[in-house]
Amino acid sequence: MDMIFEGIKQAFFLLFTLDPEVMGITWLSLNISGVATVISLFIGISIGMTVALSRFPGRKFVVSLINTGMGLPPVVVGLFVTIFLWRNGPLGFLEILYTPTAMIIAQSIIATPIVTGITLSAIQHLPANLHLQILSLGATRLQMVWILIKESKLPLLTAVMAGFGGVISEVGASIMVGGNIKGYSRVLTTATVMETSRGNFDIAIALGIILLLLCLCVNVILTHIQQGERLR
Amino acid sequence: MNKKQPPEVLPPILEANNILIKRGGVTVLDIPHFSIKQGKHLSLIGPNGAGKSTLLLTLANLLKLQQGEIYFKGNKIDLSPSTAIAYRRSLSMVFQEPLLFDATVFDNVASGLKIRGIPASEIRHTVNSLLERFGISHLKDRSARKLSVGEAKRTSLARAFAIKPEILFLDEPFSSLDLPTRELLMEDIERNLKEMGTTAIMATHDQMEALRLSDYIAVMNQGEIIQQAIPEEIINNPESFQTNANHPTSVN
Numbered sequence: 001m002d003m004i005f006e007g008i009k010q011a012f013f014l015l016f017t018l019d020p021e022v023m024g025i026t027w028l029s030l031n032i033s034g035v036a037t038v039i040s041l042f043i044g045i046s047i048g049m050t051v052a053l054s055r056f057p058g059r060k061f062v063v064s065l066i067n068t069g070m071g072l073p074p075v076v077v078g079l080f081v082t083i084f085l086w087r088n089g090p091l092g093f094l095e096i097l098y099t100p101t102a103m104i105i106a107q108s109i110i111a112t113p114i115v116t117g118i119t120l121s122a123i124q125h126l127p128a129n130l131h132l133q134i135l136s137l138g139a140t141r142l143q144m145v146w147i148l149i150k151e152s153k154l155p156l157l158t159a160v161m162a163g164f165g166g167v168i169s170e171v172g173a174s175i176m177v178g179g180n181i182k183g184y185s186r187v188l189t190t191a192t193v194m195e196t197s198r199g200n201f202d203i204a205i206a207l208g209i210i211l212l213l214l215c216l217c218v219n220v221i222l223t224h225i226q227q228g229e230r231l232r
Numbered sequence: 233m234n235k236k237q238p239p240e241v242l243p244p245i246l247e248a249n250n251i252l253i254k255r256g257g258v259t260v261l262d263i264p265h266f267s268i269k270q271g272k273h274l275s276l277i278g279p280n281g282a283g284k285s286t287l288l289l290t291l292a293n294l295l296k297l298q299q300g301e302i303y304f305k306g307n308k309i310d311l312s313p314s315t316a317i318a319y320r321r322s323l324s325m326v327f328q329e330p331l332l333f334d335a336t337v338f339d340n341v342a343s344g345l346k347i348r349g350i351p352a353s354e355i356r357h358t359v360n361s362l363l364e365r366f367g368i369s370h371l372k373d374r375s376a377r378k379l380s381v382g383e384a385k386r387t388s389l390a391r392a393f394a395i396k397p398e399i400l401f402l403d404e405p406f407s408s409l410d411l412p413t414r415e416l417l418m419e420d421i422e423r424n425l426k427e428m429g430t431t432a433i434m435a436t437h438d439q440m441e442a443l444r445l446s447d448y449i450a451v452m453n454q455g456e457i458i459q460q461a462i463p464e465e466i467i468n469n470p471e472s473f474q475t476n477a478n479h480p481t482s483v484n
Contacts, residue, residue: 127329127331129327129329129331130331132289132294132325132327133325133327133331135294135320136292136294136320136323136324136325136401137324137343137344137347137391137395138317138320138321138344138347138348138395139347140313140317141313143347147333147343150333150334151333151334153334
C-alpha cells in the first residue's frame with residue numbers, strides 16, 4: 001500500500017513541479033497520439049463512408065476485415081511496421097525507424113480500423129434514403145459526405161474517443177518502432193514499462209496516473225461535447 | 233417558356249426512353265417511353281413492388297441508369313457529374329419518410345438553398361415565406377427531432393418547395409398520416425403546386441390521392457406502366473385488374 005501511496009504522491013509532485021522530463025514525455029505522447037488520431041480520422045472516415053455508401057462484390061468480406069481490424073494487436077502492427085521500416089525493408093530508405101514518425105505511422109494503423117468500423121456503423125444507422133435526399137437537394141458528392149458526417153457527429157465523436165484511447169494507451173507498437181529513446185521517442189506508456197522493469201514503481205505509478213488523467217481529460221471534453229449535442 | 237401556348241402543345245419537360253433497370257438479373261423497371269409536360273401533375277399508382285419508387289428515383293437521376301435515356305427540356309441527362317448536378321438542382325424530391333436533418337426547422341428548409349450557395353439574406357426571405365405557406369412559422373427554431381409526424385412532413389415539403397423546383401417528385405407523401413392531417417397536407421400541396429406552377433410526379437397507393445392531385449395517372453405493375461391516361465379514363469376504362477375497383481387486388 002505504501003508503494004501505491006508513494007506513487008500517487010510522486011505523481012502529483014511531478015505534475016505540480018512541472019518536471020521537465022515528465023512534461024516532455026506527456027507532450028510527446030499527446031503529440032504522437034493526437035497526430036495519429038487525426039490521420040486515422042481522415043483515412044478511417046473516408047474508407048468507412050465509401051464502404052457504407054457503396055455496393056460491390058466482396059463488400060461483406062471487406063466489412064469483416066474492418067471489424068477484425070478494430071481489434072488489431074499493437075505488437076503485430078509494431079512487428080510489421082518494424083519489418084517495413086527496417087534498414088533492408090521495403091521502406092528502409094526512409095530511415096525513420098525509432099523515430100516519432102514511425103510511432104505515428106504505427107499508431108495510425110492501429111486507430112484507422114477503429115475509426116473506419118465506427119464510421120461504417122454510424123453511416124449504416126442513418127436512414128437508408130438520407131444520402132439520396134441530400135443528392136436530390138442538389139448536393140455534390142463532397143457536400144453529401146460532409147452533411148452525412150454532420151448527421152453522424154455523435155457516433156463519430158465516439159470514433160475519436162475510441163481511436164485516441166486505443167493509441168495513447170498502447171505500448172507494444174510504440175516500443176518496437178519508437179525504441180523508447182530518452183527525450184526523443186519516449187512516451188508515457190513506454191516510460192511506464194521501463195520504470196516498472198527497473199523496479200521504480202513510484203515513478204511508474206506516477207506516469208500511469210498522468211496517463212489516466214490525460215485520457216480522462218480528453219474524454220471528459222469529448223463526452224461533454226457529445227452529450228451536449230445529444231440533449232440539444 | 234412559351235407561356236402563351238396552350239399547355240397541350242408544350243413539349244415535355246421530362247422524357248424518358250427505353251428505361252431498363254435490373255437487380256440480380258430480375259427486371260425491376262422496363263419503361264419504353266415516359267413523358268410529362270410542364271406544369272402537369274402525374275400520379276404513379278400500383279401495388280407494392282410495382283416499381284413506382286424505382287421509377288421516381290430513376291427519373292430524378294438518383295439511381296444509376298443501366299439502359300435508356302432521360303431528357304430534361306430536350307437535353308439529354310448524361311452521366312457526367314456536372315450535368316447530373318445541374319439537373320438535380322432543377323428538381324426536388326420528397327420521400328416517404330421526412331428525412332430531416334439534425335437541425336432546426338429553419339435550417340432544414342434552408343438546406344437546399346445553402347447547398348446552392350444562395351446569400352443568407354435571400355435564404356432568410358425565401359425560408360420565412362415557405363414556413364408561412366406551410367403554416368410552420370411558429371416551429372422555425374424548433375429542433376427537427378422534436379416535431380410530430382405531420383410537422384415533419386410539412387417541413388420536408390417546405391424544404392422541397394424552397395428551391396423552387398421545376399419538377400417535384402413525391403414518394404408516398406401522405407403515408408403514416410392521420411386523416412385530418414393528410415387532408416390538410418393535400419390541400420397545401422395542391423395549392424402550392426398550382427401557385428408555383430410546378431410539374432409534379434407522385435407515387436402513391438391511394439387512388440383518391442391520385443384522382444385529386446393529378447392531371448394524369450400512370451398505373452404500374454411489375455416494373456411496367458400498363459396504362460397512362462387522364463383520371464376519368466382510368467376510372468371508366470381500366471385496362472387491367474390493377475385498376476379495376478372490383479378486383480380483390482385492386483389499388484384502393
